[in-house]
Amino acid sequence: MWQLLKIELYKIFRRPRTFIAFAVIAAIIFLIQVALKFGGEEYVGMMMSGLNSTFDAPADQVMNGYFVCFIILNLLLIHVPILVALVAGDMISGEANMGTLRLLVSKPVSRTQLLLVKFTAAGIYTILLLLWVALLSLFLSMLIFGTNELFVARGEEVNIISAADILWRYIAAFAFATVGLITVAALSFMLSAFADNSIGPIVATVCVIIVFTILTQMQIPFYDNTIKPYLFTTHMLGWKGFFYVQGEEGVTIERSIENLPAIIRSGLILLAYAVLFLFTAIWYFKRKNILS
Amino acid sequence: MSSIIQVKHLSKEFRDIKAVNDLSFEVPAGQVYGFLGQNGAGKSTTIRMLLTLITPTAGSIEIFGMELRHHRKEILRQTGAMIEKPDLYKYLTALENLRIFALMSGMKVTEKQLMDQLAMVGLAERAKSKVRTFSQGMKQRLGIAVALVHDPRLIILDEPTNGLDPQGIADIRKLIWHLSRDLGKTLMVSSHLLGEMELIADNMLIIDKGKKIVEGKKEALLNPDTVQVEIMTDDKDKAIAVIRETNWKDCLAASANGTVLLEMQKEDIPQLNRTLAERGINIFSLRPKHTLEDFFLSLTKN
Amino acid sequence: MKQGIRIWGLILFFLIPAGMQAQTAEELVLKVKEKFDKVNDYEAKGKMKMNVTFIKAPVATVKVYYKKPDKMKIHNESGISLVPKGSINISIANIIANAAECDIIDAGKEEKTQLRVIKLLPRNEAADIVLSTLYIDEQQLLIKKTKTTTKENGTYELEMTYGKYAEYGLADKVVFSFNTKDYKLPKGVTFDYDDGTKKGDPKDKLKNKKGRVEISYSSYSINKGVADIVFQ
Numbered sequence: 001m002w003q004l005l006k007i008e009l010y011k012i013f014r015r016p017r018t019f020i021a022f023a024v025i026a027a028i029i030f031l032i033q034v035a036l037k038f039g040g041e042e043y044v045g046m047m048m049s050g051l052n053s054t055f056d057a058p059a060d061q062v063m064n065g066y067f068v069c070f071i072i073l074n075l076l077l078i079h080v081p082i083l084v085a086l087v088a089g090d091m092i093s094g095e096a097n098m099g100t101l102r103l104l105v106s107k108p109v110s111r112t113q114l115l116l117v118k119f120t121a122a123g124i125y126t127i128l129l130l131l132w133v134a135l136l137s138l139f140l141s142m143l144i145f146g147t148n149e150l151f152v153a154r155g156e157e158v159n160i161i162s163a164a165d166i167l168w169r170y171i172a173a174f175a176f177a178t179v180g181l182i183t184v185a186a187l188s189f190m191l192s193a194f195a196d197n198s199i200g201p202i203v204a205t206v207c208v209i210i211v212f213t214i215l216t217q218m219q220i221p222f223y224d225n226t227i228k229p230y231l232f233t234t235h236m237l238g239w240k241g242f243f244y245v246q247g248e249e250g251v252t253i254e255r256s257i258e259n260l261p262a263i264i265r266s267g268l269i270l271l272a273y274a275v276l277f278l279f280t281a282i283w284y285f286k287r288k289n290i291l292s
Numbered sequence: 293m294s295s296i297i298q299v300k301h302l303s304k305e306f307r308d309i310k311a312v313n314d315l316s317f318e319v320p321a322g323q324v325y326g327f328l329g330q331n332g333a334g335k336s337t338t339i340r341m342l343l344t345l346i347t348p349t350a351g352s353i354e355i356f357g358m359e360l361r362h363h364r365k366e367i368l369r370q371t372g373a374m375i376e377k378p379d380l381y382k383y384l385t386a387l388e389n390l391r392i393f394a395l396m397s398g399m400k401v402t403e404k405q406l407m408d409q410l411a412m413v414g415l416a417e418r419a420k421s422k423v424r425t426f427s428q429g430m431k432q433r434l435g436i437a438v439a440l441v442h443d444p445r446l447i448i449l450d451e452p453t454n455g456l457d458p459q460g461i462a463d464i465r466k467l468i469w470h471l472s473r474d475l476g477k478t479l480m481v482s483s484h485l486l487g488e489m490e491l492i493a494d495n496m497l498i499i500d501k502g503k504k505i506v507e508g509k510k511e512a513l514l515n516p517d518t519v520q521v522e523i524m525t526d527d528k529d530k531a532i533a534v535i536r537e538t539n540w541k542d543c544l545a546a547s548a549n550g551t552v553l554l555e556m557q558k559e560d561i562p563q564l565n566r567t568l569a570e571r572g573i574n575i576f577s578l579r580p581k582h583t584l585e586d587f588f589l590s591l592t593k594n
Numbered sequence: 595m596k597q598g599i600r601i602w603g604l605i606l607f608f609l610i611p612a613g614m615q616a617q618t619a620e621e622l623v624l625k626v627k628e629k630f631d632k633v634n635d636y637e638a639k640g641k642m643k644m645n646v647t648f649i650k651a652p653v654a655t656v657k658v659y660y661k662k663p664d665k666m667k668i669h670n671e672s673g674i675s676l677v678p679k680g681s682i683n684i685s686i687a688n689i690i691a692n693a694a695e696c697d698i699i700d701a702g703k704e705e706k707t708q709l710r711v712i713k714l715l716p717r718n719e720a721a722d723i724v725l726s727t728l729y730i731d732e733q734q735l736l737i738k739k740t741k742t743t744t745k746e747n748g749t750y751e752l753e754m755t756y757g758k759y760a761e762y763g764l765a766d767k768v769v770f771s772f773n774t775k776d777y778k779l780p781k782g783v784t785f786d787y788d789d790g791t792k793k794g795d796p797k798d799k800l801k802n803k804k805g806r807v808e809i810s811y812s813s814y815s816i817n818k819g820v821a822d823i824v825f826q
Contacts (some may be wrong), residue, residue, distance in 0.1 A: 003395055004395075004396070007392050007395055007396065010388075010392070011381065011384075011392070014381075014383060014384055014388070015383055016383070050777045050778060051676075051777065052679075053679070053775045054646075054678060054679055054747075054772075054774050054775050054777075054805070055676050055677065055678055055679055056675075056676075056677045056678075056679050057674070057676050058674065058675055061670070061673070061674040061675065062674055098379055098380075098381065098382070099376075099377055099379025099380075100379055100380060100381060102340070102343075102345055102375045102376075102379075103373075103375070103379075103380075103393065103438070104396065105343075105344070105345055106343035106344065106345060106368060106371075106373055106375070107368060107393070107396040107397055108364070108365040108366070108367075108368040108369040108396075108397060108398055109365075109396060110364075110365070148673055148674060149651075149652065149672070149673030149674045151674055155778065156648060156777060156778055157648045157649070157650070157777070158648060158649045158650070158651075158777070159649075159650045159651075160649070160650065160651035160652060160673065160674055160676065161652070162652040162672065162673055163672070163673060165652075245650050246650070247650030249643075249645045250643070250644050250645035250646055250647075250649055250650060250651065250806075251643055251644070251645070251650070251651065251652065251653055252650045252651055252652045254652070287347070289306075289340075289345070289346040289347065290340065290345035290346065291340075291345075291346070
């Protein structure tokens, strides 16, 4: 099993395509960091416009590494699924397209095992991608912008979290984002099992995510109460929950999370989807006639 | 002689198309088994069923005396295959491709073993080149190396000479001989080119439209006691009527475009000629079809 | 003579209680100011706690700098110093310093606390402050409470508790209450995610629009000099 996994990882990381995602992420993060370094205080000013009538909020203190990371994650995590799909959506259909699938499947490895190994490899790729995001968005930002308390602007509330109380939240948030992206990987992987060309599953995944994200962000009560709770994209935003704190008389309670059950529920829903997608992929692929 | 592959009443239907129809055959050990048929005859579907890529609709497959469905891994571990085009990971080198498929077959291989394998197919010098840069012939040879890398007992090659130049074809032929004669492997080689099969195969199976047409030793097929005779006359119907009155009435195989086809003993041909001439039938030509090519074409016509 | 004595007696009778009752409002304000004038500058350490409906922030470790006549700065040592707007200008020092430009009105005593109530009305019509009300402990000459109404930012209240530094008129604890405006960020700017739980009626939230900032000072370092640069 480990040997097979090594082979799959080897195949992933010997492809130039794999590194597109890493390069794209580096480029986006770099651009955001440059923009915030030179024009960040205006950006913060805009974000704190609701506060400025009542408070003097020092933009230079708000603009710190933790905050920059938070902005980057907000801008980036919506788009990382596309990069995940680029690899996960190619795992099976890419082999079919290349003509190597028939060789793989005629090897003494069960199809279930082959798929589990391939999915694990896609999962590892996803995790590495997120570690890369974390390295650049969090640790590099901490180096460039320093650290301070984290200012979280919410729709009707501002949360300020003390510097010592942040790092674990990021670790938790990245772990949650991993679950979300693994779900995307599973979706993409499932579509990949259905198809015999690479483009189809990748495009299909991206389309699903775009449509679901639009539905998630649309504030239409009809959808809010009917389909929205079932869209996995809604739950993928759950990582933000780790930055919503509880307060007592306006004072942030250290190590608190406003609504942990909701985050856990979102996480479980995502996992359920991931498992569903993976099992569907295996169920289908086991019966599939390899004609490619 | 024991059989390496035993196929019984194998069928595969895709929706309403019968790709393989009640096919039975046996591949003897240590021989080159030619699997012949026109494009679309069902060769690839059959081979894919042997390699568990396609699930049969009906029938059974035994390889090495084991039921394929229940001993898939054990069987595939000892089987090497090249299926249709030799598609490999283009972004990897020849050596890397070879290593991957050796490992996938559950085999731990040393760098030297891999290099020996590449040397056998004449690719040692290009071991570190990306497959992307390979010519069709080189890919074909690497594909064969991949099929052989884990030292399988059974080697299935689907159209191994497809797209090769004459030199390439000759090289593959030599390799197949080497594997069979020197290494004692059992090979099942499919082709739509009879000429190739004539040169390499010991035994042969010819299929058309998913059905077996004939199976047997090459020599028997090439020099049969019974030959097909194609007679061209000025009056086909009369000729048939005459033949119906003779002892050869059961030999009538087919008739078309003024020709009559008979399957009969070779030594009876002069007698037939005389009989027809005596009955006033003008014979334009009387041609025994004894080459496999003719045989194959006659069988698979229509 | 007798009559003269009676008149004087009468005058005294009226005057003495007045004198006993205490100084005039102006005098009182002046005395408080004198006491405060002993402080040229200070640097104080303390903890700042905020209680605003729409803000959750950690307790901040702050340094408060003051320099005569009206420079003041709250600096958050541990994080983001979110300081209510105008709170600097509403400091006692500021109010006292501006007292000279105000009409001082004596409003008697607050019954419950026996604190002297004095209203300051700025003579300058353009000033942001419309009215300041001071609640003064006459014995200790300490301002215990102020209420300031401004044109722009509503009403502010300061409540002081004194201890070790009472002789300088510096409080150990200051509670600053102020009006907050609605806070709502447009979608797209916020980092919101709907966790599916039903939020309370937003109207209830907005009703309570008083904010409170509480600074508890642990120490003052008085008249040791404070560089101007800290106020920038």
